[in-house]
Amino acid sequence: MSYLNRLENKLNKQFLFFTLSFLLFTFSFIFSFQLQADTTYKFKSVDSLKFEMKKSPIGALVRSALIPGLGQFYNESYWKIPVIIGAFGYLGYQWNNNDNLYKKYRDLYYKSINNNQGNLSYYKLREFYRDQRDLFAIYIGLAYLLNLFDAYVDAHLYDFNVEENTLYKNLSIAIRIKL
Numbered sequence: 001m002s003y004l005n006r007l008e009n010k011l012n013k014q015f016l017f018f019t020l021s022f023l024l025f026t027f028s029f030i031f032s033f034q035l036q037a038d039t040t041y042k043f044k045s046v047d048s049l050k051f052e053m054k055k056s057p058i059g060a061l062v063r064s065a066l067i068p069g070l071g072q073f074y075n076e077s078y079w080k081i082p083v084i085i086g087a088f089g090y091l092g093y094q095w096n097n098n099d100n101l102y103k104k105y106r107d108l109y110y111k112s113i114n115n116n117q118g119n120l121s122y123y124k125l126r127e128f129y130r131d132q133r134d135l136f137a138i139y140i141g142l143a144y145l146l147n148l149f150d151a152y153v154d155a156h157l158y159d160f161n162v163e164e165n166t167l168y169k170n171l172s173i174a175i176r177i178k179l
Contacts, residue, residue, distance in 0.1 A: 057155040064151035068144060071151025075158055080150065087143050095136040102129035 055075055064071030068088060072080040109122035 053156075053159060055155040055158040057152045060151040060155035061148055064148050068147045071147070072154065075151060075154040077154055084143075084147055088140070091136055091140045091143060095133055095140060098129050098133035098136060102126060102133055105129060 060071040060074050062071075063074050069081040069084040072078070072084065105122050105126040109119065109126050112119035112122055
């Protein structure tokens with residue numbers, strides 16, 4: 001096994017360790033909030049009306065963190081689930097495709113170096129596909145965070161009423177002017 005292959009394996013293991021550590025930290029942070037926070041918000045007014053949220057924003061966030069789209073299912077926003085699955089599928093496919101092309105041109109470049117040719121076009125293609133692969137990894141992370149944000153906000157707005165209030169339909173304003 002060459003030095004570069006060993007270095008790549010070591011970096012892959014470090015990346016996997018960092019990712020798992022980050023996810024573990026994130027889940028422990030979310031669960032600590034869930035244990036400390038009361039997810040039922042109560043507001044008392046003059047008439048002593050009580051408002052209780054039907055959906056827990058932290059619960060939706062945790063569900064979406066575990067499985068993307070599960071928080072949207074919890075919030076009954078069913079139309080968003082295929083959008084999320086499609087976005088992750090497309091981004092994952094592009095990442096995998098760019099990773100395969102990167103490995104292909106990496107191997108071709110190393111073979112050309114071993115033959116004392118040093119093909120510059122293989123080097124440029126290798127770097128291009130590596131950059132594309134890394135860019136799609138960032139897109140996947142952003143899509144994941146957007147999924148979490150959407151589930152959290154959607155749970156907060158679950159009880160928001162958008163129907164027209166008929167009590168104010170027939171109101172008129174009387175203006176008196178004294179001269």
